[in-house]
Every structure is written in C-alpha cells, then in structure tokens.
Amino acid sequence: MAEKKSLLSKVRAVVQKVTAKPQAKKTATKSKVTAKSVSGLKQFKTYTSKTNEKYMSKSQISHFKKILNNWKVELSSELSRTVSNMQSDVTTYADPNDRASQESEMALELRNRDRERKLIKKINETLKNIDEDEYGYCMGCGEEIGLKRLQARPTATLCIDCKTLQEIKEKQMAK
Numbered sequence: 001m002a003e004k005k006s007l008l009s010k011v012r013a014v015v016q017k018v019t020a021k022p023q024a025k026k027t028a029t030k031s032k033v034t035a036k037s038v039s040g041l042k043q044f045k046t047y048t049s050k051t052n053e054k055y056m057s058k059s060q061i062s063h064f065k066k067i068l069n070n071w072k073v074e075l076s077s078e079l080s081r082t083v084s085n086m087q088s089d090v091t092t093y094a095d096p097n098d099r100a101s102q103e104s105e106m107a108l109e110l111r112n113r114d115r116e117r118k119l120i121k122k123i124n125e126t127l128k129n130i131d132e133d134e135y136g137y138c139m140g141c142g143e144e145i146g147l148k149r150l151q152a153r154p155t156a157t158l159c160i161d162c163k164t165l166q167e168i169k170e171k172q173m174a175k
Contacts, residue, residue, distance in 0.1 A: 044070070046151055055144055056136040065130055067154050072123045075116045082113050119155070126155045138162055 047063045086106065093099045129135045136145055140162035149156055158166065 047147060049147060055147075060147070061130060061135065064135065064150060064154055065127065068123050068127055068130075071154070072120055072127075075120050075123075079113055079116060079120075082109060122155045126157075129157075140166075 044067050047060060049060070053060075086109070091102070093102060126135065136150060137143065138145055138159040139157045141159065143159050143161075145156055145159050149160055156163075
C-alpha cells in the first residue's frame with residue numbers, strides 16, 4: 001500500500017511538471033523596461049521659486065530647458081533601443097497563438113513609440129518657444145500659464161482656463 005502511494009505521488013509530480021505552462025521571458029523583460037522608463041521621468045526636480053522672483057526669469061527658463069532636453073534625450077534613447085530590440089528579436093513561433101501574441105506586443109510597442117515620437121516633436125516646438133521668449137504664456141489668451149502647470153506638463157501651451165474650454169468644446173463636438 002505504501003508503495004502505491006509513493007508511486008502515485010511520483011506520477012502526480014510528473015503530470016504537474018509536464019502540464020505546467022512555461023513562462024515567457026519576453027513579458028518579464030518588457031515590464032522591466034516600462035518600470036525603468038516611468039521611474040526615469042520622475043527624476044525631474046521641481047522648481048522652487050525665490051521670493052519676488054519675476055515670472056519666467058533666466059533661472060526658471062534654464063530649469064525648464066534642462067527638463068525638456070533631458071526628457072528628449074531619454075525618449076530618443078527609448079526609440080533607438082526599441083528599434084534595435086525589434087531587429088534582434090526576429091523569433092518565429094510555430095504556434096499561431098504565440099505569433100499572435102508577439103505581433104500584438106510589437107504593435108503595442110510601436111504605438112507607444114509613435115506617441116513618444118510625437119512628444120519629441122512637441123518638445124522641440126516648446127524649445128523653439130523658449131528661444132523666441134514665448135514660453136510660459138498662453139497661446140490662447142496671452143496670460144501666464146503658471147509654474148505649477150508647467151512643472152506638471154512642461155510642453156503646455158495653454159493656461160488651465162483655455163485648456164478647460166478647449167476640452168469642453170471637444171466633448172461637445174464628439175456628441
């Protein structure tokens with residue numbers, strides 16, 4: 001009887017080992033990449049304004065210029081890394097489900113990189129506005145955008161009031 005139990009437990013262990021799904025290594029590496037890029041964007045320091053400091057002073061301009069340039073470099077390196085990963089990762093799977101998963105992951109990655117490419121274009125436009133001394137002022141009404149809003153979104157071109165109006169109009173057009 002004891003021999004049957006030990007044999008039965010061995011069979012169960014083998015069955016579990018054979019039927020267990022192997023974990024894909026790709027998803028583990030992709031989650032690391034996402035965590036790294038998210039943590040990289042959080043490293044920007046907030047600007048603490050001095051008392052009686054003029055809006056968009058030289059120190060504020062240099063602070064935002066530094067943030068934008070660092071952000072641009074980080075996004076550009078992510079783009080080039082993705083291209084090299086896609087070129088080196090040309091694995092073809094025999095299973096159609098694995099191929100479909102790989103293609104959907106690549107499509108998602110490409111969509112994210114396209115958004116980042118557009119963001120780089122917006123960063124370049126913002127750097128151009130800094131050079132033309134138009135940075136920090138609303139393109140809609142000409143008022144100050146505000147340091148807190150620029151800290152949250154350095155590429156902002158509208159003050160909070162104009163942006164809210166724009167979003168309301170977009171909602172009304174969509175209905």
